[in-house]
Amino acid sequence: DSGVTQTPKHLITATGQRVTLRCSPRSGDLSVYWYQQSLDQGLQFLIQYYNGEERAKGNILERFSAQQFPDLHSELNLSSLELGDSALYFCASSVAGGLLRQFFGPGTRLTVL
Amino acid sequence: GQQVMQIPQYQHVQEGEDFTTYCNSSTTLSNIQWYKQRPGGHPVFLIQLVKSGEVKKQKRLTFQFGEAKKNSSLHITATQTTDVGTYFCAGVTGNQFYFGTGTSLTVIP
Numbered sequence: 001d002s003g004v005t006q007t008p009k010h011l012i013t014a015t016g017q018r019v020t021l022r023c024s025p026r027s028g029d030l031s032v033y034w035y036q037q038s039l040d041q042g043l044q045f046l047i048q049y050y051n052g053e054e055r056a057k058g059n060i061l062e063r064f065s066a067q068q069f070p071d072l073h074s075e076l077n078l079s080s081l082e083l084g085d086s087a088l089y090f091c092a093s094s095v096a097g098g099l100l101r102q103f104f105g106p107g108t109r110l111t112v113l
Numbered sequence: 114g115q116q117v118m119q120i121p122q123y124q125h126v127q128e129g130e131d132f133t134t135y136c137n138s139s140t141t142l143s144n145i146q147w148y149k150q151r152p153g154g155h156p157v158f159l160i161q162l163v164k165s166g167e168v169k170k171q172k173r174l175t176f177q178f179g180e181a182k183k184n185s186s187l188h189i190t191a192t193q194t195t196d197v198g199t200y201f202c203a204g205v206t207g208n209q210f211y212f213g214t215g216t217s218l219t220v221i222p
Binding site for chain 1: 119146148154155156157158161201208209210211212213214215
């Protein structure tokens with residue numbers, strides 16, 4: 001158990017819909033990262049927040065957005081969902097904003113039908 | 114753009130054989146990290162290498178960081194069935210992680 005929690009574990013929805021994935025980092029960790037893992041692809045970095053502020057941006061689509069709240073939990077919002085958005089979404093956390101080791105949550109499996 | 118490539122994509126070995134995965138970056142990295150993801154699981158941090166030419170060992174695992182800080186390798190000696198999983202390198206440069214494509218290791222008992 002990494003100490004990072006993600007909800008929900010599984011999500012099944014339809015194309016065009018909007019969903020919110022939630023992540024609680026390890027106690028004391030200020031940075032949160034979001035990743036997308038598709039079957040035929042590796043881990044795609046989406047975005048990083050540090051202490052409430054956006055720190056780095058990766059291959060995140062405009063239809064996706066994220067935020068980190070004062071209590072440091074983070075949410076990833078995915079809208080106008082397409083079939084290709086079906087994937088495993090991981091959240092990870094680390095102590096500081098610097099690029100240190102990350103602790104990954106169990107992931108949310110999103111299926112878009 | 115920045116790319117981190119990993120080879121091979123898949124590797125099947127007999128239990129007891131050695132295994133190596135290689136990671137190559139198109140640009141110089143500030144450091145590199147390695148993660149293991151078991152089937153159905155999430156990535157778990159293994160190690161971080163920072164210095165040029167650095168070599169670190171963890172039991173049967175040996176990690177190397179190239180002199181130019183653009184490549185790295187993970188070598189497992191005498192694989193066991195518990196080594197099954199996908200091994201990812203993650204290159205760190207600028208303000209981002211760049212995960213490699215991963216090497217999926219299957220160990221045949």
